[in-house]
Amino acid sequence: MAKLTLEELRKMREAGKKQIDTRQTHGKEIFVVIGMGTCGIAAGAKSVLNAFIAKLDEKGITDAVVKQTGCMGLCHSEPTVEIKMPGMPDTIYGKVDAALVDQLIDEHILGKKLVSGHIIDRPAGDIMK
């Protein structure tokens, strides 16, 4: 990758923003975002990540992407997972374990229902919007 010029950086930023926007409204893909800070990993985020990859594969769900992110600050509820997908509100689930991964895939991703009892509100509004 060659070094960026100013124009390229700006283009990239705009393109990236669009991508983030479409993902949030009418994108076609499912994003599973797992909190992988030290707190998340200590609480078992790695096995949650593996469980998601294995189960999505097992169920033949190919339009889902498993991604990682840092600590959201909800350390009391780690591991946390955010699911973003078309037709469903962006939802953060806390205290996720391998058993809950099954439920999230079956009920949230396939059944398009929220899974009660594990939903957490985003801790703050987005200042970058």
Next chain:
Amino acid sequence: MAYKHYVLVCGGTGCESSKADDIFNNLKAEVANAGLENDVQVVKTGCFGFCEKGPIVKVLPEDAFYVEVKPEDAEEIVKETLVKGRIVKRLAYADESGKTSAIPEEIGFYQKQMRIVLRNCGLIDPEKIDEYIARDGYAALEKVLFEMTPDEVIEEMKISGLRGRGGAGFPTWMKWNFTKQVESDVKYIVCNADEGDPGAYMDRSTLEGDPHSILEAMAIAGYAVGAQQGFIYIRAEYPLAIKRLEIAMAQAREYGLLGQNILGSNFSFDIEIRLGAGAFVCGEETALLASIEGKRGMPTPKPPFPAVCGLWKKPTVINNVETWANVPVIITKGGKWFASIGTEKSSGTKVFALTGKIKNSGLVEVPMGTTLREIVYDIGGGIKGGKAFKAVQTGGPSGGVITAKMIDTPIDFDNLIAAGSMMGSGGMIVMDEDDCIIDVAKFYQEFCVEESCGKCSPCRIGTRKLYDILTKISEGKGTMQDLDQLKEIGEAMKRAALCGLGQTAPNPVLSSLHYFYDEYLEHIQDKKCRAGKCKKLITYTINDNCRGCTLCARKCPVNCISGEVRQKHTIDATKCIKCGECMKNCKFDAIEKK
């Protein structure tokens, strides 16, 4: 088949105790009554963090936000919002001016938290520079390089009023300006990531979740003061943060956002990582710089300040991770915007690491001036297990206690100092009635004894003496004279110690002595520890509830419990090591601790 609406009912403890369960059931019943089971899903969620206005009900995708909902309101919510698509104004949140709103964004700080430092944490993939760029990343660097002069950058920082988040709260623009004004062929930018306060981990989380924000900020400072080289000093016990920083640096170099001739602007800047071995004193800036130079991490007297004569005797800007993370936002959104957040003398937000006896431990970022009550009860969800709030230790081993009396004090740099504590790096350890204040002070003093570098005697000897006296008091051997000595030694350390570590080390002792004098008296005069933490002052006895089940005798690690089966047992106090195993295991509440 997806639902058309989702109704979220807060299932936090606060809301549950005010009938969230009934609301949940009524909503479900009303949805069924209206024949909407296939269109509406009612679910319970975790705490919304707005407990004073609970119970809270949120309807998606309308984003209607209802406060102080009662079970009988369910019918109206279903009929109005779900059937007719109208907001129930009566239940919408009304702010102080009387303006009602049901849209969270318009409510302003309904969530109390505001994320500037943690803006990208938990949102972007920290190992992908493209995601950071898409969130306005490197837009601030672009702006300073092509639209601003170095003086304008410093002016913007001045307008913002940003003060150092490492603890002391020194105005950031002044540091930058000192360095800028010195004529020198080489200048350095340093990031202090030597986070060492017990209980504080916001810097680690920021580096792990948003490493590029630090790189961008350091490059901005480099441009402002005329430096081309930066160092990040981070402790080796943060392996994940180091890994993510390394990935971020490699990606930034690849894109030409670090290195020679950044974006074709003729400005060059690069960063290297230096690993620390985890000595607390290396968080002190002069000791940190000595450590980067490869010397033993010991502080040097100030002045000269690092801003003028720092790393390898060159002018050096040194700021802490959280301070850096604020910089790109200040540049893109403007100093004025930043100054409008927080209090007059402490602008912006502060990240606190909320730990201890708190229900929702974690990182919270709130505007300066938020009260301790809001942090502990609204965001933290209150004390674990319904115990009574005792105090909060802020600022770790350099800080002090804030008591229940001061729980409504707005938290900023100056108010905390006035209360005998300090912001420190922002660790907040919550204590309940089961915590002994002397035990806590002793813990911090022990930490300071171990972490004192030993260069100056007030710190080296002072911390040890304070620790010894606290130990004496906790063993019931304290005298009234000891209290005077604690004060005298503490005050002397404040004045005479060489660096911040020694100057602030007596703070936990002095502040606890000030606010919990009666507890010190109890330990000395009554030989009593009300929290039952000071082992030498407590005795375990067995009362008449004892059924003689022998469980305690079997669990006792030193075999000091004796008695026949089905007969009341006794504890030999001379052999007892007060481990509490008997009490923990007894099924009949027969063990008493006094």
